[in-house]
Amino acid sequence: MRKNKKKPNRVGKVFGVIFSILLVAATMYLLFNLVKLNVLPTKLMFLVTVSFVLVDAIFILLLCFMTRGAVSKSICIIFTLTIALASCMGGYYISKTGSLLSNITQTTKNAKNTVSVIVKDSSDLKKKNDLAGHSIGVLQNIGTVGSNKVLKELSKSGVEMTQTPYESLSAMLEAFYNSEVDSIIINESSRDQITDMETYADFNNTTRVVYQTSYEVENTDKANAVSDITNTPFNVLISGSDTRGGFDENGRSDVIMVATINPKTNTVLLTSIPRDYYVTTTCDAADGCQEGALDKITHTGIHGTNTTKRTVENLLGIEINYTFKVGFDTVTDIVDAVGGIDVTVAPGYAVSSFVTMPGYGVHEGVNHLNGEHALAYARERYAYSEGDRQRTKNQQQVLMAIVDKITSPAIVTNYASIMDSMSNTFSTTMSNDEITSLIKYQLNKNPKWKIEQSMVDGTGDTQMCAELGDAAYVMVPDESTVTKASNKINAVMQGKSADSVE
Structure with missing residues (x-):
């Protein structure tokens, strides 16, 4: 009979040790990520650390030495698991925050520009090699690096073209649509500029890309940092x-x-x-x-x-x-x-249907907007x-x-x-x-x-x-x-x- 009494005690102690180790590991994971993130003031970090150490010590004592009955032991284990899971979740969230800060502050050294060779949708030019011997319009003073890169790559592939330079984007587009050139080179960042012009609003539907490449330019954007960001405007x-x-x-x-x-x-x-x-x-x-x-x-x-x-x-x-x-x-x-945002629309500014998102608008008063609706609201101008x-x-x-x-x-x-x-x-x-x-x-x-x-x-x-x-x-x-x-x-x-x- 004595062996039967000691066996549950031994099992209880084993479980106590296991859950104690789990609790300490979860707490260390949380504290490690807090220290790594380094956002808590020193005094607050000290109080948080002491609090977790005390909580861990109390539950270790309860698990390993003080609770003997099955019910009390079970209750103690449940509380220990809850604290351990909360610590793990907290550590995970803090780790996510650290990753975010790392991502957003690592400004890329280079910015990318994408350049395309464009033909009319009705053109017989279907692929890169078809461009050989045909004419191409290029901008004389804008985006010359991209234009030169495209022409150089085409030349390396044995595709030689007759170049016609233009002083402006509108002049090049006019020549293109008048069939003075068979194709044009545009920077993809200019595409919306083109469609913003009423004459070429249907540009995306009437043209297609035959060849495309990308190149990088140095990102010269640097901080002009203040001495103390918490004390200096x-x-x-x-x-x-x-x-x-x-x-x-x-x-x-x-x-x-x-x-x-x-x-x-x-x-x-x-x-x-x-x-x-x-x-x-x-x-x-x-x-x-x-x-x-x-x-x-x-x-x-x-x-x-x-x-x-x-x-x-x-x-x-x-x-x-x-x-x-x-x-x-x-x-x-x-x-x-x-989970969406709330914006308040003033009287007289209700819109039944946005031009940027037909069929959707906003009413006077508080409006709850999802992502697409918020973007449409932020971009709309024609309705006002x-x-x-x-x-x-x-x-x-x-x-x-x-x-x-x-x-x-x-x-x-x-x-x-x-x-x-x-x-x-x-x-x-x-x-x-x-x-x-x-x-x-x-x-x-x-x-x-x-x-x-x-x-x-x-x-x-x-x-x-x-x-x-x-x-x-x-x-x-x-x-x-x-x-x-x-x-x-x-x-x-x-x-x-x-x-x-x-």
Whole structure:
């Protein structure tokens, strides 16, 4: 009988040791990832570590020495498993966060450009070798690196073509459709520029690609870092790219905002610039970017984020410290991952059907939007009499609604999928250490941020755009609003409220 009594005790102790080891391993996994992420203030990290050590010690004592009955032992094991699973889940989420920070702060050294040889859909030219002996239109001053690469690759394959240079995209397109040349070379980032022109709105349906290649250009976008990001005001350029060829590919800047952040006053000012704003281009690339030329600011993104940044700095007379590039199409993934967002539509701004998404619109009051609907709302301009102005306001709404969702407690339920969706959505020149410093600051001080908004304005007109070589719709700046926006940014940088600027 004594052996039968000792046997359950031995079994209980074995289980106690096994679950104790499991508990300690799970706790170490959690603490390891916390230390690696390095976002908790030192005091808080110390308290968390001590708390987990004490909890582990208590349950180890209970499992191995103090609980003897089957019921009490079972209850203790259940609690131990719960804590271990919670620790593993916490460690996994923290690991996901670390991976996200690593991904977004590792700005690619090179940006990709994709170049295509285009023929009419009705053309007999079906493949690369068919191009031999035929004529091809090329741009004389824009995208010359890509054009030369295509022609060189074709020549190596024994495909020689007769080149006809054109000074502008519109001139080349006109010659192409008039059958003056059999084919043309375009950078894929220019495709949307072409379809934006009313004459060539059906370009994608009336043409096809015969040959395509890619090349890389150096990404010169670098941070102009502040000394202490938790104590020094700074500006961040938020650039929403409309590229379809991958996040690392240059494309038009469809969303352009400057976030002015003052951690001393806990103020964030969002200054939006309409994509059609008619500005003087300040170049950073030699591949056809026309320094000092007038163009829509959206076209600067084709030459890289740094060209957009320098142009915005020149426009507003400010210094931008960091850039934040967003793949705007993939915003749909984030919105869906957070379970949708809520936006409030003001009276008079209901839309029965968006041009960008026929059959769907928004009503006055609160609207719950999924990913596709949020993107359509952020891109729509034709349904509004204010056009690009209202689109810019909608973009600010969508951005703030995403931030609200991500910073709410509800994020826990979809945390892993949110981290996955964000990892390939944006990149920043802000360093990993600077981001973790901001998170530590938030956790330590728990400040309540004041969000202010501003936008430059102008008048709709038709003007010559350098990138197109033709006239197109633009918004000619109202210089008083540019000055006001600049003054608001400077006010926030100096510790004042943007509202203090008359």
